[in-house]
Amino acid sequence: MSNTDFTLAIEDLTVSFDGFKAVDSLNLYIDKDELRVVIGPNGAGKTTVLDLICGKTKSTSGSIKFKNKELTKLAEHEIVHAGVGRKFQTPSIYENLSVYDNLEVSFPRGRNVFGSLTFKCDEEVDSRIKEVAKDIFLEDFLEMESALLSHGQKQWLEIGMLLIQEPELLMLDEPVAGMSVKERELTAELLKRICKGRSVLVIEHDMDFVAKIAHKVTVLHQGKILAEGDMQTVQNDPNVIEVYLGH
Amino acid sequence: MKFVYDRLLGGKNGAIGIAILAALIIIVLPLVLDLFRLNLVGKYLTYAFAAVSLVLLWGYGGILSLGQGVFFGLGGYCMAMFLKLEASDPEATKIQSTPGIPDFMDWNQITELPWFWEPFNSFGFTVAAVLIIPTIFAYIIGYSMFKRRVGGVYFAIITQIIALILTVLIVGQQGYTGGINGITDLKTLHGWDIRDDSSKYILYFINAFLLFGVIFLSRYILTSKFGRLLLAMRDKEDRVRFSGYDVSNFKIFVFCIAAMISAIGGAMFTLQVGFMSPSFVGIVPSIEMVIFAAVGGRMSLIGVVYGTLLVNFGKTIFSETFPELWLYLMGALFIGVVMYFPNGLAGIWEKHGNKLVSCVKNMKCASAIKSMIKTKRLAKAEASSE
Numbered sequence: 097m098s099n100t101d102f103t104l105a106i107e108d109l110t111v112s113f114d115g116f117k118a119v120d121s122l123n124l125y126i127d128k129d130e131l132r133v134v135i136g137p138n139g140a141g142k143t144t145v146l147d148l149i150c151g152k153t154k155s156t157s158g159s160i161k162f163k164n165k166e167l168t169k170l171a172e173h174e175i176v177h178a179g180v181g182r183k184f185q186t187p188s189i190y191e192n193l194s195v196y197d198n199l200e201v202s203f204p205r206g207r208n209v210f211g212s213l214t215f216k217c218d219e220e221v222d223s224r225i226k227e228v229a230k231d232i233f234l235e236d237f238l239e240m241e242s243a244l245l246s247h248g249q250k251q252w253l254e255i256g257m258l259l260i261q262e263p264e265l266l267m268l269d270e271p272v273a274g275m276s277v278k279e280r281e282l283t284a285e286l287l288k289r290i291c292k293g294r295s296v297l298v299i300e301h302d303m304d305f306v307a308k309i310a311h312k313v314t315v316l317h318q319g320k321i322l323a324e325g326d327m328q329t330v331q332n333d334p335n336v337i338e339v340y341l342g343h
Numbered sequence: 344m345k346f347v348y349d350r351l352l353g354g355k356n357g358a359i360g361i362a363i364l365a366a367l368i369i370i371v372l373p374l375v376l377d378l379f380r381l382n383l384v385g386k387y388l389t390y391a392f393a394a395v396s397l398v399l400l401w402g403y404g405g406i407l408s409l410g411q412g413v414f415f416g417l418g419g420y421c422m423a424m425f426l427k428l429e430a431s432d433p434e435a436t437k438i439q440s441t442p443g444i445p446d447f448m449d450w451n452q453i454t455e456l457p458w459f460w461e462p463f464n465s466f467g468f469t470v471a472a473v474l475i476i477p478t479i480f481a482y483i484i485g486y487s488m489f490k491r492r493v494g495g496v497y498f499a500i501i502t503q504i505i506a507l508i509l510t511v512l513i514v515g516q517q518g519y520t521g522g523i524n525g526i527t528d529l530k531t532l533h534g535w536d537i538r539d540d541s542s543k544y545i546l547y548f549i550n551a552f553l554l555f556g557v558i559f560l561s562r563y564i565l566t567s568k569f570g571r572l573l574l575a576m577r578d579k580e581d582r583v584r585f586s587g588y589d590v591s592n593f594k595i596f597v598f599c600i601a602a603m604i605s606a607i608g609g610a611m612f613t614l615q616v617g618f619m620s621p622s623f624v625g626i627v628p629s630i631e632m633v634i635f636a637a638v639g640g641r642m643s644l645i646g647v648v649y650g651t652l653l654v655n656f657g658k659t660i661f662s663e664t665f666p667e668l669w670l671y672l673m674g675a676l677f678i679g680v681v682m683y684f685p686n687g688l689a690g691i692w693e694k695h696g697n698k699l700v701s702c703v704k705n706m707k708c709a710s711a712i713k714s715m716i717k718t719k720r721l722a723k724a725e726a727s728s729e
Contacts, residue, residue: 212568
């Protein structure tokens with residue numbers, strides 16, 4: 097496969113679990129500054145695609161190139177070091193640590209054993225933590241134990257833990273699940289803000305939210321791409337209507 | 344100075360805890376107990392090394408090792424090998440068919456000192472071996488387990504099996520290891536008799552200072568980012584991995600450190616007790632160490648020392664009166680603590696301590712209210728009488 101201008105270029109990606117192809121020769125290209133939303137019915141393979149990109153699942157065949165670097169052969173932490181951040185479907189934060197510590201632990205310095213033993217939370221780290229906390233609307237909750245945050249705030253915190261690493265590709269699995277209307281609005285605003293200078297890949301079910309944020313929408317169905325384009329085109333696509341309403 | 348206060352002592356509460364424990368171990372116990380009892384305490388305190396290592400490994404790291412006895416034993420055996428060689432000089436062993444080798448080798452028809460015993464003629468090598476051999480062994484186990492993402496119950500079972508294997512190996516190779524009896528009749532260290540009264544006192548204090556050194560080292564590790572990562576890994580391992588950390592390296596490191604700490608305890612055990620045998624290596628001692636940590640509070644470096652002392656005193660008292668019941672009691676204690684007091688003695692103290700403080704405050708409040716009511720009543724009574 098040749099080099100491309102895309103931040104992320106997925107070609108012929110296939111993964112099969114005991115013969116069942118969860119993702120079937122998928123091609124997906126994402127530009128810089130682009131916010132892409134992947135939608136699709138349950139079992140379409142959306143989360144599996146994220147798992148493949150971040151290395152949680154190994155692909156059967158095909159290639160994933162991030163800034164023309166092949167990711168399929170890298171270990172999980174190497175993929176993160178390359179600049180890929182991923183938020184899980186259920187908010188995955190360290191509940192027994194404070195909000196501040198959650199962000200500090202995620203700060204991309206002192207990432208090996210001896211680095212972490214000698215890591216100092218200096219001025220730079222501190223100001224970066226506060227900056228990110230402000231971005232994710234948690235600047236007043238820094239000292240709170242993160243287990244006590246609301247579900248929506250936990251989602252934000254996990255996004256913040258990724259932002260502090262300044263990834264060039266940010267992948268969010270259902271970022272507004274369990275959020276109130278107000279929180280959804282704030283999140284939409286947050287996502288619009290953070291997709292500048294990087295690529296963002298979002299999986300979401302909430303169509304109103306998708307319409308609000310998406311530059312481009314990809315519809316997955318049974319591991320394959322069913323439709324791709326702006327929200328309007330996708331919503332009027334007869335195949336998409338069939339998949340969503342046909343059963 | 345601030346670094347010492349915050350990172351090693353653990354702030355105000357930590358410093359007070361350390362001070363109380365230090366006063367107990369270094370001042371009170373040596374003054375109150377006779378030498379026999381004090382030596383016993385010294386022996387218990389060597390187990391506390393293993394309990395402290397379990398705070399790092401199990402309490403913070405969430406990695407339950409049922410094989411700390413392996414590292415305790417390796418440290419102890421390294422020290423015992425040196426002392427045994429010194430005790431087996433040709434003069435003292437001249438009645439043997441091969442003088443100059445340890446007596447148990449002679450009994451097993453071994454006529455030459457095995458190659459791996461040779462380096463233990465040097466005390467410098469022995470001290471290094473106490474620290475390094477268990478650590479290398481832990482690295483090999485840790486590397487092969489954690490790189491394959493073996494964890495949880497599987498890891499616990501595998502460490503337990505390793506403890507069993509090592510015991511079987513030591514017992515089986517009695518010509519090289521002293522077998523089931525272990526390595527006994529240890530006498531001197533560079534000519535210094537470790538059995539007389541003054542050396543028992545000295546060894547007790549060396550042991551106590553080493554224990555505090557290990558607690559400070561552990562505190563330093565736990566208050567660094569490494570410590571927070573351990574907690575984070577225990578909670579959400581995948582999140583740590585996908586935040587750019589190679590989780591297995593962190594686990595291997597903490598496993599190695601825990602092994603080294605346990606080994607120091609083992610070496611001090613040999614010095615104070617005067618022998619080393621497979622009964623301090625296997626499954627039972629390994630599980631007992633976990634119980635010490637659980638009873639003391641597996642999140643508390645200070646708590647586990649109390650836990651170790653308490654359980655061992657209990658063991659000494661109960662096993663003298665009801666020898667056959669002790670094991671059941673120990674099992675029940677473990678289950679009870681894990682179910683009802685997951686943070687052990689340290690947890691109870693924290694809860695109870697707070698209650699005590701608030702209780703005192705409440706009593707003051709209540710008496711103030713009572714006296715207020717009293718004065719009002721008096722005033723009323725006076726008013727009505729008038």
